[in-house]
Amino acid sequence: MNRGRRIGFVCGLGLVGGLIAHFADPSGRAYALTLLAAGLVLGELFALRLEDRDPLPLSYAVLVVLASSFPLRDYAIAVASAEVVSLLLRVTDRKRARYVVLFGIRIAVAVATYAAYQGVWHLVGRREQVAPVLAALAAAAAAQLLVDITASKLLRLGESFSPRSRLAWLAVASSGMLMAIGYRGVDGSGRVGLFGPLLFSTPLLAAWYAFERLDAATRSYRQTIEALAMAPELGGMVPPGHAARVATLASAMGEQLGLGAADVRDLEMAALLHHLGQVTLDEPADGRGVDPSEVTAVTGAMLREIRPLVGAGEIVGGDVNDPKRRLAAQALRLASEYDDLTARDNVPGNLAVESLRSAPAYVYDERVVVALERVLRDRVTSRP
Amino acid sequence: MSGSPSFPKRLAWYTGAVFGSAVAATGFVAVREGLPPTAALISFSLVVVFSSHRRVFFSATESVSPAFMVSMAAIVVFVHWHSLAGCLLIGMLSSLYVPGLTRSSWPWFPFNAGITGLATLAAGAAYAHLPGQAHPGVPAAILGAIPVAIVCMAVSGSLLVLSYIVETGRVERDVLVGIRSSFGQVVPFALLGVLLGRMYIALGPAVMLLIIVPILIAREMFASYLRVKESHDETVGMLIHALEAKDRYTSGHSERVADYARYIGEELNFMPARLERLRFAALMHDIGKLVVPNQLLNKPGRLTPDEFSQVRVHEKVSVQMLSHIDFLRPIAAASHSDATRFDPDDLDHPIEPYIVMIADAYDAMTSTRAYRKALPQDVAFRELRDNAGVQFHPACVEALIHAVEKRGERHGAGFETDAEFENAPVAGVGSAGLGDLLDNEANGRTTSASS
Structure with a gap:
């Protein structure tokens, strides 16, 4: 079932369930609970895609609404049924084990949300004023963040907490608080009922849309770079997979060397595209092959013409003694040479490193060689 | 209106009248109803000015900001406190955009402030005069937002139209279309604004912050998206530059093919996302030429069968490279020349490769190459029509011809802007691309091949 159908199915299920609940419980409480549970499932289908971890579901915002307005029993029923439906909708996909893990994380987050809200709510003496209510809601949102990040780290679903992740969390937390305060009001004031979650989800959906576009554009851009990186390989100028392997190795070395995130990104781009210029050069008639320094110079010049790739161009074709780029440029060169030795010349890894190490001291900075050794050692030890 | 273009002198008295009216109206309602509550006025002023500076620019003139939503919330709040002067002041401030206040364009501020005020x-x-707005239920309050938004847009739209009449004596169709389409865009902001205003009255200014945060984050992400898109465009531009550096005979070819493909897509009512995908596919249709040796691409004479097969490899490579890009994958596999020949029975074949093929063939026929001069446009059209339903998709052929004629464009012999190869020989329709560098028996084509 594609996402559109899933959304239609959940909306239909929620409306039918809501109608039944409306007749079963004329107070409207069961009706609201059913619709919010449906909102919880919908929130699982709309998630903010992040570059460094699993997507962040919008359902976390609905959890805050439920935790702040319903007793534990109702909350537990709504969350459990919504998460089971979400799981059933997911298990039609591959990676079932992963979805079971996600189910566990969602339940842990739901428990933490309720506990944090109730804990702080009791702490502030259950005072129906704006500041105490906001404090309890903020605590619920903070607990979600804490549990989700900790679980993701423990289960290796995502490590870092990038600027984009932070903004995503902030969007979900502020919307959840607003939706909750709109639903429940404060001491009877400002209560707009289900219109709160319904209308105040609009900015969050706008954020979701922007995240989707950004994710798609970032992916397409990355894939375009990778496609370009394939050109020299498909033309038989370098061994197949050279660019991707060098990019992986060089960026890991960049991290080992303590380069900043932007520099590591530049290094990765440089590694992917470091042979691109070769496709524009004429093959010498005498069969000697293209001069590598000419490839470097042409590639560097090409990349420097594109604003987002200027840094990569500097690494490929810039001054090797430029202190700002020296380490990155050496990491790229060393990674490329290592791959040439191991993949093209079939030299065993340890011998390749030894041979690179035996080069004169002025060729490679000692720190770069050490970074290569560490990355290769980590690779071996992390192998299953 | 954006503050960037220079302010036309003809609008000076009109601006004076509109801005003066807004100031006079502020004074009048302030005297009649009293001044607005200071705390609310300050908090709304700060939020509305901040919002108007967090706009996202889609192009040089089109942008969107949450300022309209804040203005709607201000209407609810200040009407509640019987202070229309507060509405007016917040409305005026919503058009303040400091980066637009340059020496030549600052008068746009009083112009826009007068209109929005x-x-x-x-x-x-x-x-204030909507029935039942004193203590409305939530649905009534939300529904009430729609006529209020309509009044707001009708007044600002009328004043804008009047300004165009004052300036140029007429109103362009684009202006009217823009005003009409903006109605649809403001309604969701109006609904949110009314709800926000009600919650502000009940709960205070904290709610403003809670709603502004996700909107600003959406804005930041959208701005990041536009930046990545720009990077992508620049990178594809570099690719085309590299291609043209290899094959000087086809200078400007990729961009022209992308333009013709867009013409066809627009004629076939493609949605913007699909048009974007088509544009990239057209721009990158020759990407595989990157792996063809320069000597072969630039060989002035006829290619041998062996050389031709080497050149043909570029199609396979193009498919391999385009398949690596998710959004191009559905059409990449069908981009090989063996698969782009029109087959009326193949209902699953995506239409985009057919479009790119026709755009490619049309440009090949109407461009001068080293080995032959460009053909006249009517000959190219006839050639496309003669082969419609056999080699080319008929609907796409008619779409291209209609689009080119509708625009009054002339391509081909006598209308080239960059005819580099003056000494190229005149040749027939069978000389449109790489294919005709070989005998027809060798390449299996009877008409214009794509380059």
Whole structure:
């Protein structure tokens, strides 16, 4: 079932369930609970895609609404049924084990949300004023963040907490608080009922849309770079997979060397595209092959013409003694040479490193060689 | 209107009249109803000015910001406190955009402030007189937002139209279309604004912050998206530059093919996302030529069968490279020349490769190459029509011809802007691309091949 159908199915299920609940419980409480549970499932289908971890579901915002307005029993029923439906909708996909893990994380987050809200709510003496209510809601949102990040780290679903992740969390937390305060009001004031979650989800959906576009554009851009990186390989100028392997190795070395995130990104781009210029050069008639320094110079010049790739161009074709780029440029060169030795010349890894190490001291900075050794050692030890 | 273009002198007295009216109206309602509550006025002023500076620019002139939503919330709040002057002031401030206040364009501020101030005043008056707005239920309050937004847009739209009449004596169709389409865009902001205003009255200014945060984050992400898109465009531009550096005979070819493909897509009513995908596919259709040796691409004479097969490899490579890009994958596999020949029975074949093929063939026929001069446009059209349904997709052929004629464009012999190869020989329709560098028996084609 594609996402559109899933959304239609959940909306239909929620409306039918809501109608039944409306007749079963004329107070409207069961009706609201059913619709919010449906909102919880919908929130699982709309998630903010992040570059460094699993997507962040919008359902976390609905959890805050439920935790702040319903007793534990109702909350537990709504969350459990919504998460089971979400799981059933997911298990039609591959990676079932992963979805079971996600189910566990969602339940842990739901428990933490309720506990944090109730804990702080009791702490502030259950005072129906704006500041105490906001404090309890903020605590619920903070607990979600804490549990989700900790679980993701423990289960290796995502490590870092990038600027984009932070903004995503902030969007979900502020919307959840607003939706909750709109639903429940404060001491009877400002209560707009289900219109709160319904209308105040609009900015969050706008954020979701922007995240989707950004994710798609970032992916397409990355894939375009990778496609370009394939050109020299498909033309038989370098061994197949050279660019991707060098990019992986060089960026890991960049991290080992303590380069900043932007520099590591530049290094990765440089590694992917470091042979691109070769496709524009004429093959010498005498069969000697293209001069590598000419490839470097042409590639560097090409990349420097594109604003987002200027840094990569500097690494490929810039001054090797430029202190700002020296380490990155050496990491790229060393990674490329290592791959040439191991993949093209079939030299065993340890011998390749030894041979690179035996080069004169002025060729490679000692720190770069050490970074290569560490990355290769980590690779071996992390192998299953 | 954006503050960037220079302010036309003809609008000076009109601006004076509109801005003066807004200031006079502020004074009048302030004297009649009293000044607005200071705390609310300050908090709304700060939020509306901040919002108007967090706009996202889609192009040089089109942008969107949450300022309209804040203005709607201000209407609800200040009408509640019987202070239309507050609505008017917030409306005026919503058009303040400091980066637009340059030496030549600063008068746009009083121009826009006058219009938005008067429009917000009218909307506030409409909201105050809506039946049942004293203690409305939530649905009634939300529904009430729609006529209020309509009044606001009608007043600002009328004043804008009047300004065009004052300036040029007429109103361009684009202006009217822009005003009409903006109605649809503001309604969701109006609904949110009314709800926000009600919650502000009940709960205070904290709610403003809670709603502004996700909107600003959406804005930041959208701005990041536009930056990545720009990077992508620049990178594809570099690719085309590299291609043209290899094959100087096809200078500007990829961009022209992308333009013709867009013409066809627009004629076939493609949605913007699909048009974007088509544009990239057209721009990158020759990407595989990157792996063809320069000597072969630039060989002035006829290619041998062996050389031709080497050149043909570029199609396979193009498919391999385009398949690596998710959004191009559905059409990449069908981009090989063996698969782009029109087959009326193949209903699953995506139409985009057919479009790119026709755009490619049309450009090949109407461009001068080293080995032959460009063909006249009518000959190229006839060639496309003669082969419609056999080699080319008939609907796409007619779409291209209609689009080119509708635009009054002329391509081909006598209309080339960059005819580099003056000494190229005149040749027939079978000389349109790489294919005709070989005998027809060798390449299996009877008509214009794509380059």
